[in-house]
Amino acid sequence: QLMHANLSAPGHDLYKEYLSHEPGYTSSRYGMRGLGYQPSYAIGNSLADPRISLGRRSQNLSQNDMLRDADAVECDAGMHYDYSYLINDALWDSYFFSTVPRDLDASTIGSSQFKLPNPRLQLHFNQGKTPSAEDLLGFESAAANLLVDGAFNVNSTSVKAWAALLASFFGADVSTSGGSSGSSGTSPFLRMDYPHDGPAGDGADSSSKETYAGFRSLGSDEIARLAEEIVRQIRLRSQRWEYQRPFASLAEFVNRSVPANPGDSLSEEELRMAIKGALQTAIDDAGLNDRFLDETVEEGVHQNLDLTLQGDPK
Numbered sequence: 001q002l003m004h005a006n007l008s009a010p011g012h013d014l015y016k017e018y019l020s021h022e023p024g025y026t027s028s029r030y031g032m033r034g035l036g037y038q039p040s041y042a043i044g045n046s047l048a049d050p051r052i053s054l055g056r057r058s059q060n061l062s063q064n065d066m067l068r069d070a071d072a073v074e075c076d077a078g079m080h081y082d083y084s085y086l087i088n089d090a091l092w093d094s095y096f097f098s099t100v101p102r103d104l105d106a107s108t109i110g111s112s113q114f115k116l117p118n119p120r121l122q123l124h125f126n127q128g129k130t131p132s133a134e135d136l137l138g139f140e141s142a143a144a145n146l147l148v149d150g151a152f153n154v155n156s157t158s159v160k161a162w163a164a165l166l167a168s169f170f171g172a173d174v175s176t177s178g179g180s181s182g183s184s185g186t187s188p189f190l191r192m193d194y195p196h197d198g199p200a201g202d203g204a205d206s207s208s209k210e211t212y213a214g215f216r217s218l219g220s221d222e223i224a225r226l227a228e229e230i231v232r233q234i235r236l237r238s239q240r241w242e243y244q245r246p247f248a249s250l251a252e253f254v255n256r257s258v259p260a261n262p263g264d265s266l267s268e269e270e271l272r273m274a275i276k277g278a279l280q281t282a283i284d285d286a287g288l289n290d291r292f293l294d295e296t297v298e299e300g301v302h303q304n305l306d307l308t309l310q311g312d313p314k
Contacts, residue, residue, distance in 0.1 A: 038083060041191070043091060045084040046256045046277030054266075054274040055259045057082045085255050092251035098142045104133045121146045154253040155246040157234055162227035166218065174199075174215065186217035206292045222288055229282035236269065237278055253278060 039045050052059045058081045099117040101108075108114055109123070109130060116122070123131055124147045131145035152165055170187040177196045188199065197214035204211050218226065238246050240257050247253040257273040259266060266274065272281060283289060 042084045042087050044088065044254060046088070046254060046280045047084070048256055048275045049080070049082045049084075051080055052082050054271075055261070057085050057258065085258075088254050089251045092254055093249045096143065098136070098146060100136045100142060102137070104137060106133055109133060109136070116146075120149050122149055123147070154250060155234060155238070157231050159224075159227045159231050162230050163223050166223045166227060167220075176214075186219050187223060188215055188217045190215045202291075204291070205294050207294075211292065218288070222286070225286040226282060226288060229286045230278065232285075233278035233282050237273060240270065240273055 039047075039049075048054055058079055060079055097118070099121060101117075109132075114123075123136075124145050125131070126145070135141045135145045152161075156162065167187045171184055172188060174188050174190065175194055176198065177194050186199065192215070195213065195215045197210045199217040200208060200210045200214050234247075237257055238244070254277055256275060256277045257270075259270070259274055276284075
């Protein structure tokens with residue numbers, strides 16, 4: 001699946017090169033120079049990369065003050081990219097899964113029983129003309145010949161509409177590797193097609209087995225809180241900086257809000273918008289993950305990172 005995409009650099013000898021040219025640098029410092037520490041789940045993530053300025057989507061790590069010290073030998077640390085921001089922009093706005101079969105032919109399209117694997121996508125009969133197989137299979141023409149049945153507007157400020165969307169699978173059974181797990185009274189949210197365990201219940205924390213092997217499920221009260229926080233973020237972000245407009249695309253809704261003028265001082269609310277996207281902020285403000293944030297950070301062990309982590313433990 002796409003969530004397992006490997007964003008790490010392949011093995012090479014640059015590790016030794018850095019340590020030989022930069023006396024006193026440790027392997028952890030090397031890793032922070034951009035050759036590791038990529039997001040585990042890059043797609044859909046909106047948290048800003050701590051190695052890149054909030055107003056940028058990419059940056060040469062040699063320009064990051066936290067990753068160099070005055071006595072160190074200067075050397076080009078290479079470009080580092082906000083992987084999540086760029087991947088979200090590419091996938092949510094510039095790509096879609098048409099689910100059109102590769103063996104499609106004219107006779108199949110003409111059948112009254114023809115349906116795409118994704119039933120939400122339907123053929124667009126432009127002026128009554130049936131689209132050709134060539135048009136549907138072409139990556140530049142497929143979208144022009146398909147319609148979406150029941151699209152949802154992410155700029156909606158209706159709490160009830162968002163609650164209905166979040167509760168789409170309310171009470172649905174979930175197939176797990178061990179059989180079936182019911183989600184009665186809750187709405188399941190899966191990160192794997194077939195979880196190994198059941199839902200992470202109210203007593204689960206960061207060390208619980210089901211937290212890693214199972215899946216999250218939200219009850220009615222949690223869905224209501226999340227819907228309210230999502231709407232609050234939509235209203236706030238439609239007034240962000242000089243934009244004064246709704247989200248222009250799905251990727252813009254998913255991603256964090258990059259400041260138009262990075263040099264300008266940001267208010268506390270604007271800073272939060274630049275650090276994480278609307279959904280992530282809504283999840284945090286609704287307190288849905290509070291019980292999983294029970295890990296501690298020790299200053300002596302985490303060295304310079306402790307100062308950063310203490311600022312916002314979430």
